Amino acid sequence: MSKSKVVICEHPLIQHKLTFIRNQETNTKDFRELVDEVATLMAYEITRDLPLDTISVRTPVAETEAKVISGRMVGLVPILRAGLGMVEGILKLIPSAKVGHIGLARDHETLLPREYYINLPTDAHERLLIVIDPMLATGGSAIAAISSLKQRSCEQIKLMCLIAAPEGVRAVQEAHPDVDIYIAALDERLNEKGYIIPGLGDAGDRMFGTN
Ligand SMILES: O=P(O)(O)OC[C@H]1O[C@H](OP(=O)(O)OP(=O)(O)O)[C@H](O)[C@@H]1O
Numbered sequence: 001m002s003k004s005k006v007v008i009c010e011h012p013l014i015q016h017k018l019t020f021i022r023n024q025e026t027n028t029k030d031f032r033e034l035v036d037e038v039a040t041l042m043a044y045e046i047t048r049d050l051p052l053d054t055i056s057v058r059t060p061v062a063e064t065e066a067k068v069i070s071g072r073m074v075g076l077v078p079i080l081r082a083g084l085g086m087v088e089g090i091l092k093l094i095p096s097a098k099v100g101h102i103g104l105a106r107d108h109e110t111l112l113p114r115e116y117y118i119n120l121p122t123d124a125h126e127r128l129l130i131v132i133d134p135m136l137a138t139g140g141s142a143i144a145a146i147s148s149l150k151q152r153s154c155e156q157i158k159l160m161c162l163i164a165a166p167e168g169v170r171a172v173q174e175a176h177p178d179v180d181i182y183i184a185a186l187d188e189r190l191n192e193k194g195y196i197i198p199g200l201g202d203a204g205d206r207m208f209g210t211n
Pocket residue numbers: 079080081082083104105106107111113133134135136137138139140141142168194202203204205
């Protein structure tokens with residue numbers, strides 16, 4: 001199978017807000033608000049190819065044919081914890097999306113993810129699932145989340161992250177060549193502790209004020 005698509009969302013509003021998300025001086029409240037806003041803007045890009053149906057609609061002056069998004073199409077699957085911060089922003093544009101959750105924590109020594117929770121909508125396998133996580137570092141968490149969804153017969157999956165390391169993008173493309181990846185920035189590399197350089201630090205901690 002050929003490699004999946006990687007879309008870097010380069011819209012100036014996204015890039016501007018991302019700069020403040022990266023800045024270590026940005027406080028928890030502003031960090032959360034900015035992540036929410038960028039998630040909304042990225043949702044516009046990731047839904048670009050949603051299928052449309054044609055329906056009839058009566059305007060005040062005529063009957064016409066017009067487009068609507070077909071059926072109940074989308075499911076969001078944030079990876080806990082940090083992915084939670086992007087959910088509301090996407091729901092602003094796709095309020096009919098259902099939300100499942102996957103809890104994964106990266107072991108700080110091995111950098112391997114451990115799944116501690118999963119709860120999906122019963123019709124998840126019929127939806128386009130958008131896996132959400134601000135950070136794609138080694139790719140281990142995203143790969144594990146997508147594998148978990150595939151084990152439950154989910155086939156239509158996209159991945160949305162704010163910042164990715166080249167190592168993580170390559171790993172996801174190798175493990176899941178059918179999953180397109182949407183990011184706001186492709187950074188330089190990982191450091192020896194598995195943090196993205198320059199990145200934004202620990203996304204979960206910055207989102208929830210822990211450390
Ligand atoms: O690509 P990877 O190398 O797997 O790293 C990325 C993961 O690391 C962070 O989560 P973390 O494990 O710190 O959990 P948290 O959100 O609960 O802090 C981040 O939110 C991703 O889920």
